[in-house]
Amino acid sequence: MQQRNRAAYMISPKKIEMRELPMPTAKPGEVILKVEYVGVCGSDVHFFETGVRKGKPFPLPFILGHECAGTVTEVGDGVKSIKVGERVCFEPQITCGKCVYCRSGHYNMCPDVVFPSTPPYDGMLRDYVAIPAENAYKLPDEVSTKEGALIEPLAVGLSAAEKGEVTVGKTVVILGAGCIGLVTMMACKAMGASRVIMSDLYPKRLANALRLGADVVINAAEEDAIQRVMELTGGEGADVVFEVASNPVTAAQTVDMVRRCGIVVMVGNINEKTPYRFMDLMYREGQIRTIYRYCNNFNTALQAVASGRIDIKGIISHEFDFSNVQDAFDESMNNRQNVIKAVIKL
Ligand SMILES: [Zn+2]
Ligand SMILES: [Zn+2]
Incomplete structure (x- = not known):
């Protein structure tokens, strides 16, 4: 042949x-x-x-x-x-x-x-x-070849959740509910986050976020996302905030959503200059971290899918x-x- x-x-x-x-x-x-x-x-x-x-x-x-x-x-x-x-x-x-x-x-x-x-x-x-x-x-027997093709984007989400030190009981905010926002949410849930709050401008994306496991969604086109996060966290802010929307506006908002000693993880690719109030982050002794692609986690991603966790x-x-x-x-x-x-x- x-x-x-x-x-x-x-x-x-x-x-x-x-x-x-x-x-x-x-x-x-x-x-x-x-x-x-x-x-x-x-x-x-x-x-x-x-x-x-x-x-x-x-x-x-x-x-x-x-x-x-x-x-x-x-x-x-x-x-x-x-x-x-x-x-x-x-x-x-x-x-x-x-x-x-x-x-x-x-x-x-x-x-x-x-x-x-x-x-x-x-x-x-x-x-x-x-x-x-x-x-x-x-690929483990439980993972289809089609799912195998999605291990790469999942590795990005896992990498983000690992950088954010997401563990059992954490409250997480994810700004942006596109593909990478969703895989980040799935990774956070699999790692034990008790509440994942996702924000986006598009209702269709928010509906997908809820269907795939997000606990709360915020339509940032209709409501003030910062205020909503504060209400949801009793005025404290979230343990971890992920910027995935690749937008200077959401990037700047992370400082207003993260709790004292919390972690901000920059996942989206932002090329524009971003105004950021670092002093407000310092008052909280918050940390900003970044990720670049992923490293050493394909087997973790495969096991998460094979076991049904994701x-x-x-x-x-x-x-x-x-x-x-x-x-x-x-x-x-x-x-x-x-x-x-x-x-x-x-
Ligand atoms: Zn990719
Ligand atoms: Zn090398």
């Missing part, structure tokens, strides 16, 4: 074309992944829409997609951890393994990281691709066939309020 290797190439902003690539072969230490599901990430949609990364146009054509899972079809020399036929998900941070950050366990800080789907590194929207075996995580497939709102990849991106770009997560089946 002749194998085809279809690839979805972004050829210009907002335009994707199907092409064919030669079949890859596994070098030592690599495996060949038959990609079966790819989730569309917010960063993919940004690149698709603008053709720009960090203010500069990136070289085209280009392959998007980094949230993926599939089946291993070939293993290279020296690979012992994975066998042909096993289902795996892919951690898209390919790092040097030698620098001070890699060696101290902070490999998300590796200056030489290759992150497929971040230009100039082609992503995963293709049938077959060679990946390092160490970036492939075996029902990650709940975030899938749209599914597309590989031949309709253009539609998947158009819909994700044009219908942001309703698309939580689009998944493409190859």
Whole structure:
């Protein structure tokens, strides 16, 4: 049987074309992944829409997609951890393994990281691709391949919740109820938070937040979110506040929502300057922390899904066939309020 290797190439902003690539072969230490599901990430949609990364146009054509899972079809020399036929998900941070950050366990800080789907590194929207075996995580039987493709965004939510030191009994505020806000909420609940309060401007998103496990939602278009958080916390503020909306306004509000000795975690990507009243944070001896992607938590994410603690497939709102990849991106770009997560089946 002749194998085809279809690839979805972004050829210009907002335009994707199907092409064919030669079949890859596994070098030592690599495996060949038959990609079966790819989730569309917010960063993919940004690149698709603008053709720009960090203010500069990136070289085209280009392959998007980094949230993926599939089946291993070939293993290279020296690979012992994975066998042909096993289902795996892919951690898209390919790092040097030698620098001070890699060696101290902070490999998300590796200056030489290759992150497929971040230009100039082609992503995963293709049938077959060679990946390092160490970036492939075996899926437990309880985790479907489709769910496997969502381990990557879940790792972001877990990373945020870990940074916020969320534990049993904590009250948490999450500003922004898009996909990353929702996975952060799921992670906080799984880690024991007793109350997760989510705020957003769109009723549809808030309805999703409630359906997926948020305890209280605030429509910030209609009510004063700060006042509401204070009412809900007896005037104290929340133990942990997550900024996920990527907005200078919500970022500035975090100081008014966090309790004394509380923690603010910046999750959203905010490029604009943000006015912040640091003195008010100091009066509370509050802390601001940031996250960059995630590190060392794919197995945690897999176990959380396998055990049923996190029902990650709940975030899938749209599914597309590989031949309709253009539609998947158009819909994700044009219908942001309703698309939580689009998944493409190859
Ligand atoms: Zn992603
Ligand atoms: Zn490194």
